[in-house]
Amino acid sequence: YAQALESQQQFIFYCLCPIKIPKSKRRAVGEFLSRANYGMIIGNFELNFDDGEIRYKTSTNVKNHSLDSDTIKQLVYTNVKMMDEYLPGIIAVKSGVSPADAISDV
Template identity: 95%
Template sequence: MTPEDIPSTQPIFAAIVNFFTEDNWHYAQLEKQSTLRLAFKGKNDQYDCYAQALESQQQFIFYCLCPIKIPKSKRRAVGEFLSRANYGIIIGNFELNFDDGEIRYKTSTAVKNHLLDSDTIKQLVYTNVKMMDEYLPGIIAVTKGGVSPADAIHDLP
């Protein structure tokens, strides 16, 4: 898929496809959606990611999913850890689905006049995956190591 294959009514999605093609990411488009599924290999694990164009709302959203699901018994503690992590973060935020234990990191931006440049995409994408990879050891420490949320945040490099 190339930006030329995308209808001109989808300029945000075309910009996303162009960025990931030029940056040599492997991706697949979700069926009937302006969303790409991608994978990123960090220093701590590999992550499933999603890049989504919301043309009518003029928005770009990028998600990185945590590779582990949080068991119900640990969701409150991990929720506290993520809240501590979110405090002070400028670009993006962690989200925890308390129903199924999924954690994701979200970065997004409003896109003026449907014009999304590659520098903006790059900043949002790489900030996103870096944050997930940086905080994964703390998530694991709280989930599997019995470390308190406050100690896990303090122990991060």
Template identity: 50%
Template sequence: MKEPLPSPSATVTQDAILASVVAFFQANDWSFSQHETEPILQMQYQGENGEWLFTVRVREMPGQVVFYSACPVMVPEKKRLAVAEFLTRANYDLIIGNFELDFEGGGVLYKTASIVNQGTDLSSQLIGQLVFVNVMTMDRYLPGLMSVIYANVSPSEAIAQIEQTPTPENP
């Protein structure tokens, strides 16, 4: 049986969510720009394996906050099927978030998100977890993605190389 969607009165306002996210980035000294009319923040993020655009979007119904890391290159049309396989393989073991491929334009995003209801604390800790899982995952998979696009490495081999590399949570 499906759970009912939260009623509009049960969700936290867009302004309250955005204020919590802005406070997180200010407290952590992240430089960002805020869209003039939309609840969107953008910033550049420098990882160990590349630099990319990081975007936060707040959606009022149903009280969502969504974090995106955008791959710094567009996938050429002739590589999109191989990249789709790579991203599907990458998504298989991911617990928080997922990769997305725009088949029309070739953009690749990594997305983490949360629904924030009344009574739910959108804490700095929760925001931090969603942000850092996001950027760390993009940073981890970016070299494999680039190897599929530019070095003709097979998607399965690129994933195998990534999974053999130790991470802080899996030494």
């Protein structure tokens, strides 16, 4: 889903993970996502430790330029690609694979 923050002149796009993480696996999945986020240039994973929801966020500041279709396309494409790329690792950690092993497999 997309969010426009007009007062901050920002555009944000979120991709929600299709699975929720059970409470018993949130710490391990949090570690996996932290390992995944390290060094990422565009966007990041977020984990809600209260309900187990995972999402990927991309955003841009549009203060000095207009928001055009190419910018939106890049944010959305990058976002969905990252969720697709890391989803197998999320599922693996949820199934008991260590975060370090899962991230090396991604």
